[in-house]
Amino acid sequence: MKKRLDSMELDFFLQQLITGLSNGMIIALIAIGYTMVYGIIELINFAHGDLFMLGSFLALTVLGVLGIDAWTGGGTWLGVLLLLLSSAAFCAGLNWSIERIAYRPLRASGKLSLLVSAIGASFILVNLGLFWGGLPLDVFAGGVAAAAPKDFPPLVPNTNLLGEDSLVQLTPKDLLVLGVTLPTMLALTWIVTRTRLGKAMRATAQNPVAARLMGIDTDRVIGATFLIGGALGGFASVIYALYNNTISFQMGYRAGMDAFTAAVLGGIGSMPGAVAGALVIGLVRAMSDGYLETRWTNTIVFGILVLILIFRPSGLLGSRAKEKV
C-alpha cells in the first residue's frame, strides 16, 4: 500500500514537471522577442504580447479558410507546418512594420517616448484582435460574440503516448512544443553567434554609434531583430493555440506579462537567460498549482522575481549591468 502511494506521488511530480516544461517553453519563445528588442534598443516592447495574440487569430483564420481539421490525416502535420509558417511570416512582417512606423521615428527622442509609443501600439493590436474575433467566420462561431474566447480545434491529438492506463500523460502536444522550441532556439543561437547578421546585431547592441562608424547599417539590423523576434512570437502563437486550444483577444496581456517577467528573471538582454527564466516560471507555476494552492501561484512567481532582483540585479544569466554612455 505504501509503495503504491509513493509511485502515485512520483507520477504526480513527473506530470507537473511535463506540464511546467511545456508551459515554460511556450513562454520562452515569447520572452526571446522581448529580450532581443531590449538588448538592441533598450525598449520594453509592450506590443509584443498582443502581436503574439494576433498571430493565433491568423492561425485560426487560416485554419478555417483552408478547412484543415484533425481528420485531414497525415495532412494535419502539413497543416500545422503551414500554420507555423504563415503566423511566423505575419508576425514578423507586423513587428517589422510597427518598428518602422511607431518606433524608428522616435528612436532619437528618448526611451520614454518609445515606451509610450509601444503601449499605444499594444492598445491598437488588442482592439484589432477584438475586431478580428467579430468577423463572420465559422471558426469564430459566426463572430456573434467578438470578445468571447475562441475554441481552437485540436489538430494535435491529446492521446497519451505512455499508454492509456498510465496516470502520467505525455501527449503529442508536449512533443510539438519541444519539437518547435528546441530547433528554433538552436537556430537562433547559430544566427546570433555565427553569422554576419548576428555579429552586426551584437555590435549594434553594444554600441550603436560605433557600429554605424564601422559601416553597419544599424537601421537594417534593428529591423532584422524585429523580424526575428516577431517570427518567434508567431511560432509561439501557433503552439500556444494548439496546446491550450483556446484563444482570446485578451490573452496577449498575460502571456506578455509572463514572458516579460521571464526575460527580467533571466537577465534582460540575454537570450539563454530568457529561456532559463521562462522554464523557471513554467515549473514554479506548475509546482505551486500542484502542491500549494492556485491562488498563491502569482505571489510565488513574483516573489521569486523580487528576490532574484534584490540579490542578483542583472538576473539569472544576465551580464554585469554595464553603464551605457
Added chain:
Amino acid sequence: MNTLPTIVAAWLSLVIAAASSAQNGTIKIVSSLPRTGSANAQTGTIVNGIKMAIAEVGGKIDGYEIAYEDWDDASPQRGNWDPTVEAQNANKAVTDSSIVGYIGTFNSGAAKISMPELNRAGLVMISPANTYSGLTKPGLGEANEPAIYRPSGKISYFRVVPTDDLQGAVAAEFVAASGAKRVFVLHDRELYGKGIAEVFERRAKELGLQVSGMEGIDTKAANYKSLAQKVKFSKSDAAFFGGTTQTNAGQVAKDLRSAGFLGTLVVPDGCCEEAFIQAAGANNLEGNTFVTFGGLPPAELTGRGAQFRDGYRKMFDADPEAYAVYGYECARVLLDAIRRAASKDRAGVLQAVAQTKDFDGALGRWSFDANGDTTNRVMSINAVKDGKFVFVKRVGDAAAGGAAKGPETPSDAAAR
C-alpha cells in the same frame, strides 16, 4: 443627398405624433447590462425581452408614453462589466427624474455598486439575472449584507431569478444523486462564483460527499493543466466550478477533460450560454458536463412562457437565450406596477412593485417576498448534446427539499 432631410422630417413627425398622443407625458425605464464583451449574447436577448414586453402594451400605459433606454455597463478594456461604468449609469439614472425603473444588473458584483445609489434615490431596481444570495438575504453573505445595500432602510431592489443558495444546493444534490463520493470544488474567486461554490461545498458535506479540495483559480491563466491533474490525482469522481464563461469556465472544462478527468462536471447558470460551449469545445462537454440554471430553458416553458417563446421567435426571428424570459418578466412586472401605481412617480412605482403578489408571469405564478426575492423556485439541470444545451430535469419545485425527490443520475441523462 436628400435622404438626411427626409429622415429628419420623418423622425420629427414621429416625435410630434408621439408627443400629441401622450397627453400625460413620458415615463422612462432603463436597463443597465454588459453589452460589450462575451455576455452580450445573453444580454442582447434580455433587451429583446424588455422591448417585447413594452411592445405588448403598445408602448403606452394610462396615456403615458413608455420610453426605454438600453445602457451598457461594460467597457471594451475589460470585455466585461466595469465598476466605473455601472457607477456612472446609477448616477445618470438617479439624476434623471423621468426614470421610474432600473432593470439590471446582469452581474451580482455590478449590483453591489448601483444598489445603494438607487436605494437612496428611491428608484426601483429589478434584476433579471443577479443570483448572489447576499444581495437580499440576511445571514448568507457578509455580516453587513444586505443592510449596506439599503441605506434608506427600505427595500428597493427586486429580482425574478432564484438565488445561489438554492442553485448551489441543487447542484450538490444532483452530484450526490449521481452516485459520486468525492468532489473537487473550484471557483473563480469572484462574488458570484465563490458564493455559489461555498453553498455547493456546504450542501455537499451535508449530503455526505467528501470534498477533496476547494480552490480559487487565476482567471487570466493560459491553462489549468496543473490544477486539472491535481483534480484527477485526487481520485475525485465529480467536480464543480463556480464561475462564468467570462471567468474562463471554458478553459477549466477543457483542461479537466484533456487531463483525463472523466467524472461529472457541474457548472452554474453563469455558464448557461452558447459562448460557454464555444469556449470549451462541444465535445469536451458531451455526456458528463451539466449546467444548473435558475429557471427553465425556453423550450420547457409552458403557458404564458410558451406564448413568450413563440412571440419572441416571431418578433426577432431567433430563439431566445436562457435569460431572455427574465428580461421580459422584469419589464412586465415593472409595467404592471406602473399601471397599478396611484402616482406614476418613483415612490408610487416602487410601492406597487413591492406589492406584487400572485403575478401571472411567463415563469408561472409568483410574488416578491419581504426581501425582494421571487417566490418562484423552479430550476433546471441541463446537459450539452450536439453543441447545444439540452434539458435534463426540472428541480427545486417544492420550497424545501423538493430537489432531492426522485433524482435522475447523470448517466441516465447522458443516455438520452
